[in-house]
Amino acid sequence: MQLDKILCFLLDMDGTIYLGDQLLPGAHEFIQLLSRGDIQTFFLTNNSSRSRVDYVEKLKKLGLEVSAERILTSGEAAASTLACRDEGARIYLVGTPSLQREFLDHGFELSDEDPDTVVLGFDTTLTYEKLARLCSLVRQGTPYIATHPDLNCPTAVGPIPDIGATIAFVEASTGRVPDEIIGKPFQPMLEVILARTGLSPSQICMVGDRLYTDIAMGQHGLRTVLVLSGETQTEDLVESPFKPDLVVNGIGDLVQLIKDQG
Numbered sequence: 212m213q214l215d216k217i218l219c220f221l222l223d224m225d226g227t228i229y230l231g232d233q234l235l236p237g238a239h240e241f242i243q244l245l246s247r248g249d250i251q252t253f254f255l256t257n258n259s260s261r262s263r264v265d266y267v268e269k270l271k272k273l274g275l276e277v278s279a280e281r282i283l284t285s286g287e288a289a290a291s292t293l294a295c296r297d298e299g300a301r302i303y304l305v306g307t308p309s310l311q312r313e314f315l316d317h318g319f320e321l322s323d324e325d326p327d328t329v330v331l332g333f334d335t336t337l338t339y340e341k342l343a344r345l346c347s348l349v350r351q352g353t354p355y356i357a358t359h360p361d362l363n364c365p366t367a368v369g370p371i372p373d374i375g376a377t378i379a380f381v382e383a384s385t386g387r388v389p390d391e392i393i394g395k396p397f398q399p400m401l402e403v404i405l406a407r408t409g410l411s412p413s414q415i416c417m418v419g420d421r422l423y424t425d426i427a428m429g430q431h432g433l434r435t436v437l438v439l440s441g442e443t444q445t446e447d448l449v450e451s452p453f454k455p456d457l458v459v460n461g462i463g464d465l466v467q468l469i470k471d472q473g
Contacts, residue, residue, distance in 0.1 A: 212434060212456040214416070214465070215472040219251035219408050221428075223395075223419030224266070225258060226441020227462060231367025234273040235440050237463015242275060244466055251408055252281060255417075257359035257394040257424055259286030259332040259374070262309040283403060285359040285394025286310045286332055290317040292399045293356070297327065303353070305345050305377075306332030310358075323348075331381070331389065332358045333374045342380065350385045359394030361424060365441050395419075396427030396453075418462065426453040438462055 222228055228238045245252050254266065254277060261269075263279040270277045286306070293300070294317045302319045303326035304311060310332045311321060329348050334341065349355050362375035382388050393399045395417075404415070412432030419425025420441025429435040430453070437443060437455035440462070448454065459465060 212436075213472065214457075214469050216414070217250065217416040217434060218414040219253065219404075219410055219416070220245060221253050221255050221404065221415060221417045221433075222462075223417075223421070223425050223441075224254055224256045226365045226420035227418060227425075227438050228254070228270075228275075229273055230365065230441065232273075233367065234275070235461055235463070237461060237466055239274060241462050241466050244469060248469075251410075253404060253407070254282045255395065255400070255404075255419075256283075257285045257333075257361050258364060259284055259289070259310050259358035259394070260307045260335045261286075262313050263287060265309055283400070284313075285400065286313050288400045288403050289330060289332075289356065289358045289393040290314050290319070291403060292393055293328065293330070294318060300327040302326055303329045303344070303348055304332065305330070305337070305341050306334050306358075307336050310334075326353060328354045328356060330356045330358065331374060331377060333361075333364065334377070337377070342377075346381055346384045349381055349387050355387060355389050357389040357392045359424070360392050360397075361394075361421070363442070365420075370442070395424040396430065398431065401428065401431050401433075418465070422447060422451045422453045422455075426451075426455045429453065429456070436465065438464075 263282045266282045267279050290313050299318050301322050303323050361373040363370035364373040416434040417428040418436045420438050426435045435455045436457045439460050
């Protein structure tokens with residue numbers, strides 16, 4: 212894989228740049244290297260429980276100065292995508308206060324009464340009352356959008372249930388799956404990036420630790436690099452339909468590879 216041909220790197224965060232409150236080895240040097248080479252960098256995460264501002268603050272605590280414009284969450288991508296289609300719509304949003312602010316900032320009205328669309332995010336404030344209302348609206352046929360498909364969210368103490376588990380709950384109760392999923396590896400997330408960079412997919416490389424989201428972005432023409440610092444183990448590659456262009460132990464390994472090819 213010719214890394215020197217890449218004009219933009221999309222970097223997953225959880226399990227790729229950091230794990231919990233620890234910056235992973237080589238992450239700082241890698242990002243500095245890209246900056247010196249005038250290569251565009253975006254930090255992508257499917258975690259819709261936090262806003263861009265939350266991630267700016269988190270990265271700053273880890274020693275990385277990153278502007279909000281360089282961060283794209285599946286929550287922001289969902290709000291941006293839906294705003295282009297139906298600005299000011301009434302949304303029943305299952306999400307954290309951070310995700311609620313994101314949708315309010317995009318001009319939506321949030322309500323559980325007669326909504327135009329239901330949006331399911333990764334809600335770490337989830338209650339049974341929210342689940343029951345969500346299922347009721349989905350069962351009635353309300354358009355149903357999910358911010359991303361991840362089954363688990365990596366943490367320093369092990370994985371915790373993510374939105375994929377909630378999607379399974381809703382399907383078991385209602386028989387419906389989301390009409391559309393916005394985040395990695397689906398097209399709407401990529402469309403936001405293409406609009407912001409002005410590049411073609413072949414000029415962009417996705418770096419991440421998860422096969423069915425990060426590496427699956429390769430189906431849209433992106434180059435992909437799998438890091439083994441998060442969810443995926445080497446043996447997982449055998450049966451996966453999604454194959455990376457390159458496999459490295461961690462983000463730090465890319466530093467020397469880029470220098471060698473440069």
